[in-house]
Amino acid sequence: MVLPGETHFQALSPKPFISTGVPFVEACKHHAVETFGAKRIYTIVSKSISTTSNFTSLKDALGDLVVGIRYGIRQHVPFPDVLEVANDLLTLQADLIVTLGAGSLTDGAKIASWAAANGALTLDDLEKLRTNPQAKGCTIPTINIPTSLSGGEYNPSGGATDLRNHRKSSFKHPSVVAELVILDPELTLSTPERVWLSSGMRSVDHCVEGLCSIAFRLDGNENVDTAKAEGYFVEGLKRLLPGLLATKKTPGDLEARRTEMLGVLDAMRGMLLGVAVGASHGIGHQLGPLGVGHGETSCVMLPSVLEWNRKHGDAWVRERQKKVLDAFWGVSTVVDALHRRGLSRETATAGQTVRAFVEELGMPTSLASVGVGREKLKKVAENAMASPHIPTNPARIAGVDQIREILELALEDAVW
Missing domain, CATH: 1.20.1090.10 (Dehydroquinate synthase-like - alpha domain)
Structure with missing residues (x-):
């Protein structure tokens, strides 16, 4: 169901869909509950945005549905950050991921969700996942609320860095793309x-x-x-x-x-x-x-x-x-x-x-x-x-x- 004033359309096939035209807090609350039926939301927010009224408003709107909050993922998505999020998703039994922030959060959420779906919870497991043709798809839907222009929210791949050799590699699977991307130009004023x-x-x-x-x-x-x-x-x-x-x-x-x-x-x-x-x-x-x-x-x-x-x-x-x-x-x-x-x-x-x-x-x-x-x-x-x-x-x-x-x-x- 579309909100009054909301523009909602399919950006790519089969996903994501785009929501724009209404404030991001309103759109996120509506789709979390009405579209995804979420009861256990895991939120990943950039450290800078986490101190603003934008995040306070989102957190208040989602209320008790939020079971976990991750404050920041480092630039270029180090493997340890991905593994921490993957463990959180499984431990907290999250049924929806919401990201609020720029590109590293988006990539981190993608790879962590995929890792969680495949039980890839060690550095070696994560490296093997990247080239595993039998890997399962993500099972937890995601809402991305981007605050930058890097475009990772549309890409069925994400980059992460193995700190053991400082090499950044791509993790690709059609399931890692978010189900919904919420675009709110006013939110990006804080970027x-x-x-x-x-x-x-x-x-x-x-x-x-x-x-x-x-x-x-x-x-x-x-x-x-x-x-x-x-x-x-x-x-x-x-x-x-x-x-x-x-x-x-x-x-x-x-x-x-x-x-x-x-x-x-x-x-x-x-x-x-x-x-x-x-x-x-x-x-x-x-x-x-x-x-x-x-x-x-x-x-x-x-x-x-x-x-x-x-x-x-x-x-x-x-x-x-x-x-x-x-x-x-x-x-x-x-x-x-x-x-x-x-x-x-x-x-x-x-x-x-x-x-x-x-x-x-x-x-x-x-x-x-x-x-x-x-x-x-x-x-x-x-x-x-x-x-x-x-x-x-x-x-x-x-x-x-x-x-x-x-x-x-x-x-x-x-x-x-």
Whole structure:
């Protein structure tokens, strides 16, 4: 049953559904009780939000239905955090998970729910679950209430980091996606600007690497509806790029925030058609364990990956990058921003364009600016080579040396 004023629709098949248009507290209470019949709710809330009236209001509304509260999951989702949540879910016999916060909470909830369903309660069990073709699906429904733009709530996979080797790996299963995502632009006003903008760049990264994907190399690709995917990515950029500039200038612009949230959905709709991404994702995942924020990895790596691919790829790679240039230079407010950064449509490369946009947002554009020095590049490159996104980079990466070249481009704000 839909609430008065609520917009409720299916975002992806078979899930999640989207609820928007009413305050998140009202929507969460209604669907927890009426849609899911929950009696034992386990809530995961970010530590920062847990101290705000937003969480107090949610907690009061759910009342005695809440049987457990987890305050925060660390960035890049360490294995021990996942195991703690999985144990809680089983011990407390939770019948609904509610997350209130940004990307790490979403991924942590996914993997913990899957681990609980399979009794994977040790570090070794968790690592084995990742590659177990016989694994059972999640049994506890989830409501995600996101406060960032990273888009993990739509993805049937989540990343977690094994602290024994500092390697971040993907856990993928169709059942891990939430049943319901509640979008409330007003709630996101409490999200720190750096998190909001950098997570938005994460979704921009999805669109950009999506447009440049090797999925488009074969005409009539039978595995991917490339025309539909390209449409989603272009539409996502049309929403995300001006929205990010608007919320940078006027943080209280709720319509811009709503537009950005819908842009995130566009990006994920394109990605989930089966479009492979490349080195920005592959390398970025390995910067997380070094303390680089999830979205900030895209701010730093995407421009350099584009520039390296332009120099080392073939004419097809450069032709796909023109799609990126068309999207950026096709939005008037973005054009104004790029001109302020001294670029022109006639001469700017895709890498230069994306980097100038990141600069306009006030986000970091170099590894040095996020605390990653040259001494760490060898380990990052070695770990990145194990990523499934490196073989699908549009320009071939033969080994660690090529990843080191990309990292060197991103080390400092060099002139390309």
